[in-house]
Amino acid sequence: MKGLLFKGWLDLKYRFWMFFIVDIIFGVGSSMMLKNGNFLDLRWIGFYLGIFLSSIPLRNMLFDEKAKWNLYQLVLPVHKKDILCMQYFIGIGSLVLACIGYGIGFEAGSLIAGEIVWNDLNAIGLVIQQIFFLATILMVIEFPMIFFLGQKRGRKFIVILNGCVAGIFIVAVLNGYTLLPYDLPYRKWIMAGFLIIAWILSYKISFQLFHLGRD
Amino acid sequence: MKNAIELKSVSKRFPGFEIKNMTFSLPSGCILGLIGKNGAGKSTTIHLIMNMLRKDQGCIKVLGKNNEEHFEQVKEDIGVVLDEPGFPEFITIDKVNKIMRNIYRNWEEDRYYELVKQLELPRGKKQFKDYSKGMKMKLAIAVALSHQAKLLILDEPTSGLDPVVRDQLLDIFYEFTRKEGHSILISSHIVGDLERLCDYIAYIDDGRLKIFEEKDQLLQQYGLLKCSIEELQELDECAIKGIRKYTYGVEALVDKRRIPQGYQTDIVTLEEILVFLAKGQKGVRI
Numbered sequence: 001m002k003g004l005l006f007k008g009w010l011d012l013k014y015r016f017w018m019f020f021i022v023d024i025i026f027g028v029g030s031s032m033m034l035k036n037g038n039f040l041d042l043r044w045i046g047f048y049l050g051i052f053l054s055s056i057p058l059r060n061m062l063f064d065e066k067a068k069w070n071l072y073q074l075v076l077p078v079h080k081k082d083i084l085c086m087q088y089f090i091g092i093g094s095l096v097l098a099c100i101g102y103g104i105g106f107e108a109g110s111l112i113a114g115e116i117v118w119n120d121l122n123a124i125g126l127v128i129q130q131i132f133f134l135a136t137i138l139m140v141i142e143f144p145m146i147f148f149l150g151q152k153r154g155r156k157f158i159v160i161l162n163g164c165v166a167g168i169f170i171v172a173v174l175n176g177y178t179l180l181p182y183d184l185p186y187r188k189w190i191m192a193g194f195l196i197i198a199w200i201l202s203y204k205i206s207f208q209l210f211h212l213g214r215d
Numbered sequence: 216m217k218n219a220i221e222l223k224s225v226s227k228r229f230p231g232f233e234i235k236n237m238t239f240s241l242p243s244g245c246i247l248g249l250i251g252k253n254g255a256g257k258s259t260t261i262h263l264i265m266n267m268l269r270k271d272q273g274c275i276k277v278l279g280k281n282n283e284e285h286f287e288q289v290k291e292d293i294g295v296v297l298d299e300p301g302f303p304e305f306i307t308i309d310k311v312n313k314i315m316r317n318i319y320r321n322w323e324e325d326r327y328y329e330l331v332k333q334l335e336l337p338r339g340k341k342q343f344k345d346y347s348k349g350m351k352m353k354l355a356i357a358v359a360l361s362h363q364a365k366l367l368i369l370d371e372p373t374s375g376l377d378p379v380v381r382d383q384l385l386d387i388f389y390e391f392t393r394k395e396g397h398s399i400l401i402s403s404h405i406v407g408d409l410e411r412l413c414d415y416i417a418y419i420d421d422g423r424l425k426i427f428e429e430k431d432q433l434l435q436q437y438g439l440l441k442c443s444i445e446e447l448q449e450l451d452e453c454a455i456k457g458i459r460k461y462t463y464g465v466e467a468l469v470d471k472r473r474i475p476q477g478y479q480t481d482i483v484t485l486e487e488i489l490v491f492l493a494k495g496q497k498g499v500r501i
Binding site for chain 2 (some may be wrong): 002004007011014015043063064067068069070071072073074075076077078079112131
């Protein structure tokens with residue numbers, strides 16, 4: 001398992017470093033936006049980054065398929081659940097790194113502007129919630145569907161899924177809807193609980209599909 | 216343990232292709248060569264043995280254990296080289312070591328770097344994507360030989376390698392089997408390598424096992440008969456395994472046990488056996 005996690009870390013470092021540079025740039029840009037506008041406008045940043053980052057696990061699987069690592073790892077003395085854990089590690093790890101990058105970029109932007117405003121944390125928190133929530137919805141559905149449909153049809157499904165989720169989000173925001181009211185007590189804990197349950201369920205379903213195995 | 220690998224009536228169906236009733240065993244301490252045309256099913260057989268593909272029927276045992284139950288533990292003792300080495304493009308020699316020492320319980324770092332040096336692989340920052348085909352294969356072989364494996368499964372391991380390195384590797388593989396209980400299953404198109412190395416030969420054609428025999432027995436059993444078509448037609452059809460027609464006669468691969476005494480046959484190489492078997496009996500009866 002440790003060996004696969006190390007390989008997963010190398011995947012994030014070497015294949016997706018540009019994604020994290022983009023997060024930092026968006027962070028800097030967001031702080032500029034915040035100086036001139038409402039921090040709710042940052043939802044669009046969170047929306048874009050959520051969709052953008054949700055593609056990392058699938059892209060990584062495609063890289064692995066091209067390198068034939070997806071076959072080679074099956075001859076190693078690792079359990080299928082470890083192989084799957086590594087994929088989820090890449091998904092969750094990429095979100096964590098993205099949020100750290102975004103936060104660094106945001107504060108760096110604030111420093112460039114000459115001030116750090118404590119409301120920045122509210123703004124960063126809003127975007128991070130957006131990123132995690134949207135990317136989680138997409139990833140927890142994408143993983144099991146890739147194992148259910150296979151890589152080729154899975155990719156087509158993901159494009160359609162992203163389009164649908166993006167459409168729903170745009171309509172909801174333009175009409176002033178939110179998933180949970182901002183003044184809901186324990187809002188963050190409810191969202192955190194939802195994310196954890198979603199990831200666990202997704203993993204369990206993916207494992208059953210991976211274990212049953214499409215050739 | 217009696218057999219390193221056992222396949223019993225293994226079948227696997229794909230659209231347009233089928234592995235049917237594959238049955239053979241690799242005795243412990245021996246080397247088995249898998250030969251066959253492109254697309255015959257050699258790599259598929261290896262994938263079935265390693266449980267990379269789910270079989271439809273039959274039973275496969277590797278190192279005495281069923282390959283579907285707790286196979287991860289058995290894989291500790293199996294070194295595998297696939298026909299296309301599957302390392303990520305950014306990998307280097309040192310990163311492979313870091314990954315594999317955290318995967319294999321018996322990873323031998325000293326042995327790995329000794330093989331890296333012996334096979335002249337580049338240390339430092341050169342990435343896998345910049346390796347030649349031969350270097351990629353050599354890295355896969357170095358990994359397969361660096362964790363105290365008892366069984367090597369090699370799918371075209373010498374493909375793309377120059378003759379000097381091939382010779383070096385064949386010596387390494389041969390030395391591997393000198394240790395008690397060490398076995399090798401090797402598939403290759405370079406029949407000369409198999410003829411030099413193997414104790415047993417399995418010939419696969421169109422998903423079916425056509426021949427499974429000791430190599431020496433095979434070379435003794437078959438001979439090359441040069442005669443006219445009329446003379447050939449006098450022979451038992453079952454004795455004729457393949458024909459090559461010329462303007463003034465035919466050359467036929469024959470089972471020496473099934474032809475009458477008095478027919479003079481030439482010594483045949485493993486490569487010639489394969490070529491003739493692939494050609495089959497077309498045109499025996501005019």
